[in-house]
Amino acid sequence: MIEKTVTIKNRAGLHTRPAAALVKLAAKFQSEFFIFKDGMEINGKSIIGVMTLAAEQGSTLLLKFVGEDEEISSKEIVGLFERGFDEA
Amino acid sequence: MSFKPGKEIRKEYITVGFLYEALKGRLKLETVTNVGFENHINDKNLHRPGLALAGYVALFTYHRVQVFGNTEMRYLQSMPLEKRIESFGTLFKFQIPCIIITDNNTMDVELVKIASDHNVPVFRTPLETTKAIYFLGDFLDDQFSPQASIHGSFVDVYGVGLLFVGRSGIGKSEITLDLIERGHRLVADDVVSITRKGEGILMGAGTDLVKHFMEIRGLGIIDVRSIFGIRSIRFQKRVEVVVELMEWKADAEFTRTGLDESTIPILEVETPHVKLPIFPGKNITVIAEVIALNYLLKHYGYDAAQEFAKKLEKVIAQKSQKNKRAIDYFEHDFE
Numbered sequence: 001m002i003e004k005t006v007t008i009k010n011r012a013g014l015h016t017r018p019a020a021a022l023v024k025l026a027a028k029f030q031s032e033f034f035i036f037k038d039g040m041e042i043n044g045k046s047i048i049g050v051m052t053l054a055a056e057q058g059s060t061l062l063l064k065f066v067g068e069d070e071e072i073s074s075k076e077i078v079g080l081f082e083r084g085f086d087e088a
Numbered sequence: 089m090s091f092k093p094g095k096e097i098r099k100e101y102i103t104v105g106f107l108y109e110a111l112k113g114r115l116k117l118e119t120v121t122n123v124g125f126e127n128h129i130n131d132k133n134l135h136r137p138g139l140a141l142a143g144y145v146a147l148f149t150y151h152r153v154q155v156f157g158n159t160e161m162r163y164l165q166s167m168p169l170e171k172r173i174e175s176f177g178t179l180f181k182f183q184i185p186c187i188i189i190t191d192n193n194t195m196d197v198e199l200v201k202i203a204s205d206h207n208v209p210v211f212r213t214p215l216e217t218t219k220a221i222y223f224l225g226d227f228l229d230d231q232f233s234p235q236a237s238i239h240g241s242f243v244d245v246y247g248v249g250l251l252f253v254g255r256s257g258i259g260k261s262e263i264t265l266d267l268i269e270r271g272h273r274l275v276a277d278d279v280v281s282i283t284r285k286g287e288g289i290l291m292g293a294g295t296d297l298v299k300h301f302m303e304i305r306g307l308g309i310i311d312v313r314s315i316f317g318i319r320s321i322r323f324q325k326r327v328e329v330v331v332e333l334m335e336w337k338a339d340a341e342f343t344r345t346g347l348d349e350s351t352i353p354i355l356e357v358e359t360p361h362v363k364l365p366i367f368p369g370k371n372i373t374v375i376a377e378v379i380a381l382n383y384l385l386k387h388y389g390y391d392a393a394q395e396f397a398k399k400l401e402k403v404i405a406q407k408s409q410k411n412k413r414a415i416d417y418f419e420h421d422f423e
Contacts (some may be wrong), residue, residue, distance in 0.1 A: 047345060056404045
């Protein structure tokens with residue numbers, strides 16, 4: 001199991017487009033992927049779940065990866081957060 | 089290995105005889121001469137040869153069906169017979185396919201003979217010119233419009249034309265049968281012929297032979313009309329959504345929000361395209377119904393994906409209101 005903390009960097013927050021990009025990336029890996037925020041625990045492969053977080057710029061999320069490819073999965077997904085979902 | 093629509097085909101010509109057989113009922117056509125039924129028509133447009141009769145033939149579109157309305161007939165009548173024959177004769181320096189006289193006008197025997205001698209069939213219709221042109225134009229437009237044949241199943245679901253495509257054996261016919269059983273209507277199975285109407289409208293129909301028969305693997309050939317009755321079929325339908333069935337693969341990309349609407353060109357018409365991953369236990373029939381209903385909702389101006397995205401952006405913007413329950417319960421209300 002791997003745990004990472006990330007911060008939302010882009011101005012618009014984790015809105016629909018980044019949420020879709022996130023679940024699409026997560027779906028490529030076997031590992032289970034969970035996100036924790038404000039006492040909520042959601043499955044990172046569920047689009048409605050990710051959008052329910054309504055994470056704005058500057059908010060921090062705890063990511064949890066469990067599975068065989070958790071190394072690569074966590075690296076790629078954390079990378080997506082750090083790039084601010086390739087948005088301004 | 090994505091879906092590719094079939095090759096575009098266009099008729100090069102139809103014979104005058106074919107036009108006569110197809111339209112004699114609607115246009116109440118009457119044959120004035122009995123020659124030239126084998127002549128070719130290769131243009132969907134019609135021509136009224138007024139100027140050619142007057143002697144100006146520089147841009148005479150002689151290869152089109154020539155329509156003689158009141159103008160042409162009165163113009164000919166206005167001349168003495170000799171001049172009339174000369175004027176009418178001008179047309180036959182060109183190879184015209186046929187002549188259609190409208191509004192119950194009659195043509196002099198002398199003129200009919202000229203047409204006959206040049207192997208040009210002449211027809212008469214009691215319909216007025218505008219009406220006759222409307223029917224003729226509609227028929228020719230349909231005959232000469234681009235067509236393609238697509239391997240798939242075509243069903244009317246809640247009035248929305250869903251065209252199912254995907255590799256052979258993936259279960260298109262089974263889904264179709266399931267939809268029919270739920271009260272939807274079969275247009276064609278296996279071979280769907282698509283015709284482009286006007287600009288940007290696709291019509292799909294079955295072939296004359298296969299019409300409402302289908303093959304179910306392990307069962308053989310069944311006749312949907314006999315089994316499910318007249319309400320389970322229809323002859324043609326506008327193609328509105330292409331539903332592509334695909335085996336689910338971990339690395340294949342499927343839309344997750346529905347915001348990114350994709351289309352696929354069929355006969356150069358961009359048609360909404362849904363890629364549907366299938367796996368055991370997934371009820372494709374219900375999903376197909378939802379695709380149709382969601383298409384209708386969008387058509388009526390409500391896009392669920394966009395509404396959700398808007399709502400989310402609002403919630404992100406007002407930070408305090410976060411993660412509220414959908415409803416605040418009343419005290420002591422435990423239901």
